[in-house]
Amino acid sequence: MGEPAERAPLASERLDSLVAVLDLVRAGAAATRPELGRHSGLGRTVIAQRVAELMEHGLVGDGALGPSTGGRAPRQLTFRADAGHVLVAELGATALNVALADLSGHLLTQYRERNDIAAGPERTLDRVEALFDRILAERPDAADLLWGIGVGVPGPVEFATGRPIAPPIMPGWDDYPVRDRLATRYRVSTWVDNEVNTMALGEYRAGLAKGVDDVVYVKIGTGIGAGLISGGRLHRGGQGCAGDVGHVAVVDDTDVVCRCGNVGCLEALAGGGALAREGTRAAREGRSGYLAEVLASGRPINGSDISTAARHGDPVSVELLARSGRLIGTTLATVVNFYNPSLIVIGGQVANAGDVLLAAIRQVVYRRSLPLATRDLRIVHSALGDRAGLMGAAYMVIDELFSRQHLPLWIDAGSPRGRTDIPAALVATGGR
Structure with a gap:
């Protein structure tokens, strides 16, 4: 089957108003025609035309009557998510x-x-x-x-x-x-x-970052990475690799080579792979009974095991997570000073460790960042999880x-x- 024939482009003014009306309805920012007019600045005739057009295309439908403000109750509009x-x-x-x-x-x-x-x-x-x-x-x-x-x-x-x-x-x-x-x-x-x-x-549109225009989302799993919301838009950078904080150099240690080929990377020292490596060493040296049991079961230790062990009070795992948190916090303090977000959301499998990791990150970020940059800064766990x-x-x-x-x-x-x-x-x- 060939591609459908491309139709003539919409006139610029019509397109702008169509997108504006659709965005307001699907975001729930305007539920009636009068609200669309107030939020968009478009006239009643244009609003009526664009709503009719979106209804014709099956994207918008009429809902129940809205509350009256003294005259006829306005009909509410619904976005046809189905x-x-x-x-x-x-x-x-x-x-x-x-x-x-x-x-x-x-x-x-x-x-x-x-x-x-x-x-x-x-x-x-x-x-x-x-x-x-x-x-x-x-x-x-x-x-x-x-x-x-x-x-x-x-x-x-x-x-x-x-x-x-x-x-x-x-x-x-x-x-x-x-x-x-x-x-x-x-x-x-x-x-x-x-x-x-x-x-x-996902966090910006449906999680704790909803309504916050400057956000850093940090995933701590096998690797470490960050997603940036700037001015209410996802910032990908020139080629799409903005936010790759996992490969920021945090130490000059040449003993651990990162998978990117460099040494001293944050991910190589604080990510899930690093936690697994250090947890395995602790299990073999007899410093952690909990992790020794995992290793004895016949499968390799991973970052999630460190998180689970920490929740069970294993002191070695608690310290490993605290060390990772301090390293991550040091890098994020630089991001905070440079980017000045209002919110940092921490997610990923390793981040499910509970308060140990989050507390260490917070402590370092608040200590090493400028007072103005952290005055209203919140650092929270992701509410959406996987x-x-x-x-x-x-x-x-x-x-x-x-x-x-x-x-x-x-x-x-x-x-x-x-x-x-x-x-x-x-x-x-x-x-x-």
Whole structure:
């Protein structure tokens, strides 16, 4: 089947007002036509035309009557989140999550299983596709209304092309066409980003960062990375690798070589791999009975084991987490002084350790940052947990489809279904 014929572009003024009205309704910022006028500054006639157009395309519907302010009660508007669906996947170093979401970012079906990202793209994406197929078989309505796919991977991604670029913990993935493979397989446009960016976006749109315009989301798992929200927008940087704090040099120690090839990296000394390494040493030396039992069970110790041991009061694990927290806090203090966020959200499997890690991070950040930079700064645990990346991947797709850049490519056709070329507009304009 060929690509649908591209229609004439919308006039600029019409497009601007259409996107403004749609964004207000789907964000819940305006629920009635009078509210749309107040928030957008558009006239009643333009509001009526754009609402009618969005209703015609099945994106907006009439709801119940709203409260009266003295005259006729206004009819409330609802965003038709069931008009389409998106498939999303979050690929971590040791696990993968997949889900189906509606157009509001709500997760409808979710599966999680262990996976070694180092096994390579073919094996991992084969499994992702099998789980996607399972979801679509269970939800045939979603198969007919599939609008896009979003994927987060644990490494640097050139956002414009959807390809990982020299990812340290992903051997075999360099320049692999993740986007092209999934777009061709499912006949929908696909977006790929670093998983920390999708986590940051999920927290910003649906978690504790909602409504906060300057945020740093820090994932502490096998690796360490950060996603940046600046002025209410996800900041990817020139090529898409902004926020890679895991490879900031924190010491001159040459004994531990990071997977990126350098020495002294934060990730190599404070990430899940470092915790596992030091925890294994403690178990073999008899300094931790709890970790010795894990090692005796026949499987290797990982970062999550250190977190669990710390929650059970294991003193070695508590100190390992505190040391990691201090190192991470030192790096984040630099980020705070440079970037001045209002909120830092800590997520990832290692971050589930409880208060030990968070307390150490807070102590160092508040001590080493400028007083003005920390005056209103909050440092909190993620409230979304392992849903943050999946929800963020859904928002990534939805926001791109409804963006001013991409909406005119498909709105007159009524759906982006069958369009695999929508992200190519990024390449044409030099990316974001």
